Amino acid sequence: MKVEKILSNNAVLLTKDKQEIVAIGRGIGFGRKPGDRVDESQIESQFVKKSAGLADVFAQLLAEIPPPQLAVSQQIIALAQQRLAITVQDTLFLALSDHINFALQRQANGLTIKNFLLWDIKRFYAAEFAVGLEALALIKEKLAVSLPEDEAGFIALHLANAKNNSDMHDTMQSATIIKDVLTILKYDLHVTFDEDSLDYQRLITHLKFFALRLLQRDTVSHGDDTIYQGITGMMPAAWACAMKIHDYVDKNYGCQLTTDEIMFLTIHINRLSGG
Structure with a gap:
């Protein structure tokens, strides 16, 4: 394998089968220059470099x-x-x-x-x-x-x-949103969560993506509210709870949930409450 760039004394950028590879090994970059070949026995770890423009960042980080x-x-x-x-x-x-x-x-x-x-x-x-x-x-x-x-x-x-x-801030903020939504559900519906149940796990999965969509302002909207006709009447308690979540989101994040988001929440909440 041929050296494309020296990232640090302990890391080099190589090419193999037309792919860029970051190779890590003690002293692997010391005294070498681009064009030199590297013995694979010197490589302790390696991974394919997929993104362009990160070489300087790699060099600074890997040197430390x-x-x-x-x-x-x-x-x-x-x-x-x-x-x-x-x-x-x-x-x-x-x-x-x-x-x-x-x-x-x-x-x-x-x-x-x-x-x-x-x-x-x-x-x-x-x-x-x-x-x-x-x-x-x-x-x-x-x-x-x-x-x-x-x-x-x-x-x-x-x-x-x-x-x-996503980024670290959004992931941490998502955990806060999920916790707050579950608190609203717990006290509004007077439910005790069975964290091993399929409905609970479905709700958590939905809330993870719901929170990320909210933070990234990428809410779901199909533009046809008629498909939800009758749901509010069939699931009044769940719908009322979903509206409290809507109010929480509006107050704390300045975001209006779409009808689709509210109805998805209503259906999941109804399942969780045994409806």
């Missing part, structure tokens, strides 16, 4: 992170691909490597950051959190460092970002 930590990040992403079927972006490798490096530095200095969304992440992003726990086990195995459970939550948010093609 030891190869073993970069290799662990790549292994975590490979694990997430298997478990979550996510489409990996280069930015995920950048963000996750940077986060893990910083978490390890904090741990070495006896500093911890509390993840105040941990409980919500466990509930609303259970699959991503499970991978986060596996990531902590991998970090302990490969790097001999035990990170707290809070870090599994942070890793889960990075994976949720990649899965939903």
Whole structure:
């Protein structure tokens, strides 16, 4: 494989079968120049570089992170691909490597950051959190460092970002919206949630995409309200509750829900309440 660009002493950009590959290995870039060939035995970890224009960012980041930590990040992403079927972006490798490096530095200095969304992440992003726990086990195995459970939550948010093609702020804000909507449901309908039930899981899945659409101002509207005729009369309690969610969204996010969004919520709420 031929070197296209030196990213750092420990990372180079290679070409293989007309693809750009970021190859990581201790000292792999030291003393080399573009056009040199690299022995594959020197490569500790590698991944296909999909995005253009990130070379400078890679160079700055990779120069600061030891190869073993970069290799662990790549292994975590490979694990997430298997478990979550996510489409990996280069930015995920950048963000996750940077986060893990910083978490390890904090741990070495006896500093911890509390993840105040941990409980919500466990509930609303259970699959991503499970991978986060596996990531902590991998970090302990490969790097001999035990990170707290809070870090599994942070890793889960990075994976949720990649899965939903959103940013960290939107993913964190989505968890808040989901929690607030469930609070409205709980007290308006006087229900106790069975978190293992299919209807609850369907509702959570709907609310995840509902929250992201809301934050990205990408609401659903088919433009034909006649298809919902009769639903408000058939499901009055669920519809009234959906309207309270509409008022919450309008007040806190300045967004008017479409009839489609309100009716989707009404149907899910009705299922959850046993209607």
